[in-house]
Amino acid sequence: MSVTELFLLLPTAIVVLIIAWNFIRKKRRTLNLPPGNMGWPLIGETIGYLKPYSATSTGKFMEQHIARFGKIYKSNLFGEPTIVSADEGLNRFILQNEGRLFECSYPRSIGGILGKWSMLVLVGDMHRDMRMISLNFMSNPRLRTHLLPEVERHTLLVLRSWKENSTFSAQDEAKKFTFNLMAKHIMSMDPGKPETEQLKREYITFMKGVVSAPLNFPGTAYRKALQSRTTILKVIERKMEERIRKMNDDECQRMEDDLLGWVLKNSNLSTEQILDLILSLLFAGHETSSVAIALAIYFLQGCPKAVQQLREEHDKISRAKEQAGEFGLNWDDYRRMEFTQCVINETLRLGNVVRFVHRKALKDVRYKGYDIPSGWKVLPVFAAVHLDPSIYDQPHHFNPWRWQTTHDRGSAPTSSSSSIMTSNNNFMPFGGGPRLCAGSELAKLQMAVFIHHLVLNFHWELAEPDNALAFPFVDFPKGLPIKVHHHKLGQEQQHSSNS
Numbered sequence: 001m002s003v004t005e006l007f008l009l010l011p012t013a014i015v016v017l018i019i020a021w022n023f024i025r026k027k028r029r030t031l032n033l034p035p036g037n038m039g040w041p042l043i044g045e046t047i048g049y050l051k052p053y054s055a056t057s058t059g060k061f062m063e064q065h066i067a068r069f070g071k072i073y074k075s076n077l078f079g080e081p082t083i084v085s086a087d088e089g090l091n092r093f094i095l096q097n098e099g100r101l102f103e104c105s106y107p108r109s110i111g112g113i114l115g116k117w118s119m120l121v122l123v124g125d126m127h128r129d130m131r132m133i134s135l136n137f138m139s140n141p142r143l144r145t146h147l148l149p150e151v152e153r154h155t156l157l158v159l160r161s162w163k164e165n166s167t168f169s170a171q172d173e174a175k176k177f178t179f180n181l182m183a184k185h186i187m188s189m190d191p192g193k194p195e196t197e198q199l200k201r202e203y204i205t206f207m208k209g210v211v212s213a214p215l216n217f218p219g220t221a222y223r224k225a226l227q228s229r230t231t232i233l234k235v236i237e238r239k240m241e242e243r244i245r246k247m248n249d250d251e252c253q254r255m256e257d258d259l260l261g262w263v264l265k266n267s268n269l270s271t272e273q274i275l276d277l278i279l280s281l282l283f284a285g286h287e288t289s290s291v292a293i294a295l296a297i298y299f300l301q302g303c304p305k306a307v308q309q310l311r312e313e314h315d316k317i318s319r320a321k322e323q324a325g326e327f328g329l330n331w332d333d334y335r336r337m338e339f340t341q342c343v344i345n346e347t348l349r350l351g352n353v354v355r356f357v358h359r360k361a362l363k364d365v366r367y368k369g370y371d372i373p374s375g376w377k378v379l380p381v382f383a384a385v386h387l388d389p390s391i392y393d394q395p396h397h398f399n400p401w402r403w404q405t406t407h408d409r410g411s412a413p414t415s416s417s418s419s420i421m422t423s424n425n426n427f428m429p430f431g432g433g434p435r436l437c438a439g440s441e442l443a444k445l446q447m448a449v450f451i452h453h454l455v456l457n458f459h460w461e462l463a464e465p466d467n468a469l470a471f472p473f474v475d476f477p478k479g480l481p482i483k484v485h486h487h488k489l490g491q492e493q494q495h496s497s498n499s
């Protein structure tokens with residue numbers, strides 16, 4: 001193209017640009033965005049949003065924004081224009097339209113640390129394939145036959161180390177329990193072995209980075225976590241190579257019944273994909289349920305009536321087993337833990353282990369008269385719904401009995417007793433839609449079995465005041481220090497199950 005031709009085309013290009021610009025501006029003007037505040041350039045309102053607050057509240061930021069703008073508002077968070085939703089209907093709509101109108105979209109730093117093949121960041125077919133592997137591995141039959149005895153064994157391993165009158169961090173003990181269980185279940189790593197302990201130590205550094213600001217400079221938690229990621233992947237890779245050698249070894253036909261063995265035998269994932277899958281399952285499976293167990297210990301110490309009712313329920317189960325001459329919990333025992341399920345629901349509702357998830361709009365979406373523009377981030381905040389006084393009566397109060405009021409254990413009464421809800425649509429501790437937590441049943445099983453042995457064997461109290469905070473990941477700043485005493489009845493039972 002000659003210079004003269006270019007010169008002649010220039011006015012046309014300018015006209016096209018002006019038309020396009022006007023079109024975008026007009027579209028913006030005609031869009032009915034929710035009300036809100038876009039905050040400072042670049043950082044927007046991120047600092048206010050991430051400011052720590054009590055985990056049993058929605059935090060000042062959210063409260064003030066909902067009071068000012070309503071349950072759906074716009075903001076600028078994590079460097080992107082964002083729609084925040086505390087609206088139960090919109091939250092459901094977002095999760096159920098995964099892949100069609102919305103898509104999972106975690107900050108890039110999460111992908112950097114969990115890996116590009118991590119299930120949290122994958123979308124589309126690859127996510128579906130990885131999800132199938134996880135679901136298959138935590139299927140109901142496996143839970144009943146394989147995982148339940150393992151969960152009980154690891155619970156007892158931790159609880160039997162608790163000495164009379166001793167004081168320790170309940171949060172660390174819960175982490176020990178869930179980490180050991182996942183390491184065993186995923187890679188057949190035994191608790192107490194040097195490689196398991198090394199992995200556990202590395203994992204602590206790793207976790208600090210996952211939840212820190214993604215600043216990749218020397219000395220930052222994020223940089224250290226990236227280094228830990230490399231070490232952890234080396235451990236996993238070593239286990240993988242060992243296993244492949246064993247698989248090729250004639251004399252060793254019987255393989256360990258763990259996720260690693262299953263993936264190697266039944267999938268054609270690459271080494272890099274297997275490493276990220278295992279790393280992210282260790283992460284997803286141990287951090288969340290340990291926090292949930294710590295929260296249950298915390299809420300229960302403030303509610304003796306619930307502990308008493310739990311004791312009665314578990315005592316009944318335990319005595320029936322004794323009479324039948326059975327040892328070890330089975331699936332029928334688990335199904336009899338009805339009040340325990342109420343305690344679990346209430347713990348997850350009030351504690352909100354996962355408070356919100358990250359999504360983005362794939363198309364322009366209209367909801368309740370508001371426009372959500374394509375490409376915008378969308379944050380469905382489950383915690384805001386779980387603590388909404390128009391849905392849950394006295395939402396900040398630990399009340400497991402609220403789950404007993406209807407046949408559907410997931411439902412809860414509203415503030416007016418005449419309008420009892422009949423569905424559990426608003427209760428989403430495990431997310432929903434095609435990305436519903438793959439380990440939700442395992443998590444509830446872990447909590448129930450832990451509670452069973454806890455209430456039968458121990459009384460406990462806070463050794464010093466501590467409080468669950470949302471950073472927004474939930475954590476007890478002092479590690480939830482508790483002092484324990486053996487419960488006499490439990491001691492007898494512990495004895496009989498030992499003998």
Ligand code: HEM
Pocket residue numbers: 104119120131134281282284285286288289292353354357358429430431432434435436437438439440442443
């Ligand atoms: C109380 C404990 C737990 C809570 C509150 C919890 C919560 C959640 C939530 C909210 C999600 C959805 C994330 C999103 O939509 O972006 C999720 C996903 C996931 N969780 Fe859990 N989780 C728990 C325990 C577990 C356990 C024990 C495992 C077992 C390994 C697990 C494995 C997963 C996996 C693999 C995903 C990704 C699912 C997918 O993308 O398809 N979780 N979890």
